[in-house]
Amino acid sequence: MKVPSASARASRSDELGLRRALSGWMLPLLVAAMALLAALSMAGWVGSTALSRQWHEGAGAALTVQVPRPMEPAVKPEGTRLAAAVALLSAARGVASVHVLTDAELAELLRPWLGDSAGQLALPMPAVVAVKLKGAAVDLGALGRTLEESAPGTMLEDHGVWMRRLSALAFGLQACAMLALVLVCGIAIAVISVATRAGLAARRDAIEIVHGLGATDGFIAGRFARRAMLLAASGGLVGGLAAIPMFVALAAFAAPFADNARPAMSVQDLLAALPLPLWGCIGALPAVAAAIGFATAQMTVRRWLRHLP
Amino acid sequence: MVRFESVGLRYGGNGGQHPSPEVLHDISFELPEGMFCWLRGASGAGKTSLLRLMYLAVLPTSGRLTLLGADIGRTPRASLPHLRRRIGVVFQDFRLLAHLTAFENVALPLRLAGGAEAQIRADVTELLRWVGLGRKLHVLPRALSGGEQQRVAIARAVIARPRLLLADEPTGNMDEEQAERLMVLLRELNRIGTTVVVASHNDALMNRHPAAALRLEDGRLVRGA
Ligand SMILES: Nc1ncnc2c1ncn2[C@@H]1O[C@H](COP(=O)(O)OP(=O)(O)O)[C@@H](O)[C@H]1O
Ligand SMILES: [Mg+2]
Numbered sequence: 001m002k003v004p005s006a007s008a009r010a011s012r013s014d015e016l017g018l019r020r021a022l023s024g025w026m027l028p029l030l031v032a033a034m035a036l037l038a039a040l041s042m043a044g045w046v047g048s049t050a051l052s053r054q055w056h057e058g059a060g061a062a063l064t065v066q067v068p069r070p071m072e073p074a075v076k077p078e079g080t081r082l083a084a085a086v087a088l089l090s091a092a093r094g095v096a097s098v099h100v101l102t103d104a105e106l107a108e109l110l111r112p113w114l115g116d117s118a119g120q121l122a123l124p125m126p127a128v129v130a131v132k133l134k135g136a137a138v139d140l141g142a143l144g145r146t147l148e149e150s151a152p153g154t155m156l157e158d159h160g161v162w163m164r165r166l167s168a169l170a171f172g173l174q175a176c177a178m179l180a181l182v183l184v185c186g187i188a189i190a191v192i193s194v195a196t197r198a199g200l201a202a203r204r205d206a207i208e209i210v211h212g213l214g215a216t217d218g219f220i221a222g223r224f225a226r227r228a229m230l231l232a233a234s235g236g237l238v239g240g241l242a243a244i245p246m247f248v249a250l251a252a253f254a255a256p257f258a259d260n261a262r263p264a265m266s267v268q269d270l271l272a273a274l275p276l277p278l279w280g281c282i283g284a285l286p287a288v289a290a291a292i293g294f295a296t297a298q299m300t301v302r303r304w305l306r307h308l309p
Numbered sequence: 310m311v312r313f314e315s316v317g318l319r320y321g322g323n324g325g326q327h328p329s330p331e332v333l334h335d336i337s338f339e340l341p342e343g344m345f346c347w348l349r350g351a352s353g354a355g356k357t358s359l360l361r362l363m364y365l366a367v368l369p370t371s372g373r374l375t376l377l378g379a380d381i382g383r384t385p386r387a388s389l390p391h392l393r394r395r396i397g398v399v400f401q402d403f404r405l406l407a408h409l410t411a412f413e414n415v416a417l418p419l420r421l422a423g424g425a426e427a428q429i430r431a432d433v434t435e436l437l438r439w440v441g442l443g444r445k446l447h448v449l450p451r452a453l454s455g456g457e458q459q460r461v462a463i464a465r466a467v468i469a470r471p472r473l474l475l476a477d478e479p480t481g482n483m484d485e486e487q488a489e490r491l492m493v494l495l496r497e498l499n500r501i502g503t504t505v506v507v508a509s510h511n512d513a514l515m516n517r518h519p520a521a522a523l524r525l526e527d528g529r530l531v532r533g534a
Contacts, residue, residue: 014408015406015409015413015417015420017406017407017408020408205404206406208366209404209406210406210417210421211390211393212364212366212393212398212404213393213394213417213418213421213465214390214391214392214393214394214418214421214422215390215421216387216390217387219421309365309366309367309368309386309389
């Protein structure tokens with residue numbers, strides 16, 4: 001028996017001629033553009049999340065307390081003002097650790113302003129207490145008042161105001177990224193639905209013939225969905241690959257702000273430094289595009305087929 | 310096999326403020342299993358519309374239609390494809406899928422019914438050989454002559470051994486000899502148990518092959534055909 005030619009074999013599962021009706025570069029290209037937008041939104045999301053986490057762990061969770069005239073007696077408990085402040089801070093709720101900076105540490109802090117002679121300076125220096133916080137449930141107002149009562153003049157430097165502003169900014173960025181993602185998905189659904197409808201119109205005769213031969217709605221919708229899925233997935237793949245150089249560029253801009261910043265990072269370093277979620281995003285783009293293509297085509301075709309008996 | 314009880318048909322359904330006119334009125338008849346029946350009538354009388362009801366391309370807008378034991382008005386839409394697979398149709402304009410080869414066109418009903426690939430290959434090849442297209446299995450319809458395309462269309466209509474075979478003016482584009490050959494094929498299929506309904510206004514052909522007949526005039530069935 002003669003073996004079917006390659007073209008015959010290829011068309012076997014393309015009863016509706018969709019490889020021509022749903023073809024060309026338009027749909028994959030549009031999906032690729034949207035995938036790229038989605039990737040950039042994700043980068044915005046991941047970036048703002050990372051920055052806000054860094055701020056939380058750094059500035060946000062710390063408190064600096066200056067106790068002037070540390071060795072003079074305190075007002076309320078026995079002992080020096082410094083000892084009283086440390087005792088109060090250690091007992092406060094939400095405080096993780098309390099550390100009184102040593103003279104050497106203070107000198108190190110002041111060196112940029114005072115040079116190497118900072119340690120030998122005979123100025124009346126306040127004691128500086130570095131306080132690490134856990135969680136955000138610290139009542140700084142109340143803490144400041146108790147410190148003032150027992151060691152008047154104690155200054156409590158709250159990094160929280162900046163923290164809250166930066167958090168609000170990060171939240172705004174995340175919300176924008178989320179909105180962009182939702183919009184991109186909506187547009188992708190609209191584009192695939194329009195393309196599917198064009199395919200339905202172009203292949204109306206073939207659909208009616210196959211329907212008349214006893215094809216179920218599921219069969220016909222499945223053929224469209226498979227095709228739309230393939231085109232959308234290829235668009236998602238292209239868009240995801242196109243996003244990698246953009247991610248690298250963004251990583252290069254962001255690198256100086258990172259903890260482990262090094263002066264000149266190679267492309268390999270930058271690629272390796274890309275956050276895992278972004279790689280996940282690139283990997284997920286074709287799958288998500290495929291899922292949107294599949295589901296949209298299924299629903300569009302099934303609704304259209306309701307017109308046939 | 311086929312029962313019409315006061316069936317009426319309006320294209321576009323009964324709804325809307327300006328329903329389209331009824332093209333079939335109060336059609337009642339019954340075809341027993343295994344029958345060969347002509348469907349006669351002038352052009353525009355409603356032959357195609359009546360056949361379209363019988364192959365479920367349209368549904369009655371009034372009355373009751375029973376096909377292969379199923380009351381169509383009470384049959385859920387999802388069950389109609391299974392009924393359609395047991396009804397073969399030959400169209401005047403063939404309605405082959407232009408991008409599929411003769412083989413793939415004929416294989417389609419079997420594939421839709423979920424047949425095994427090896428069996429499909431054997432059956433389709435045998436049937437296409439039988440209609441004289443053994444050398445053109447993998448040719449696209451546009452490379453076939455009109456007569457060859459029609460034979461592909463007939464093969465597609467009968468490959469799944471339908472219980473009801475409908476043909477809409479199948480000899481319209483044929484010379485007398487081709488028409489005779491087609492008639493031999495249809496009568497042969499009828500002899501082995503297929504119920505056959507052929508719409509035609511070719512009086513000479515119908516006179517050469519006398520059989521029961523339904524006659525339509527202006528969308529009504531007239532007795533004593
Ligand atoms: N799709 C359609 N929509 C509206 N009217 C139609 C349609 N098809 C046929 N008709 C009308 O139905 C009547 C019967 O047509 P048809 O069934 O094709 O008759 P025949 O096959 O006997 O020539 C005609 O008046 C025709 O105009
Ligand atoms: Mg007609």
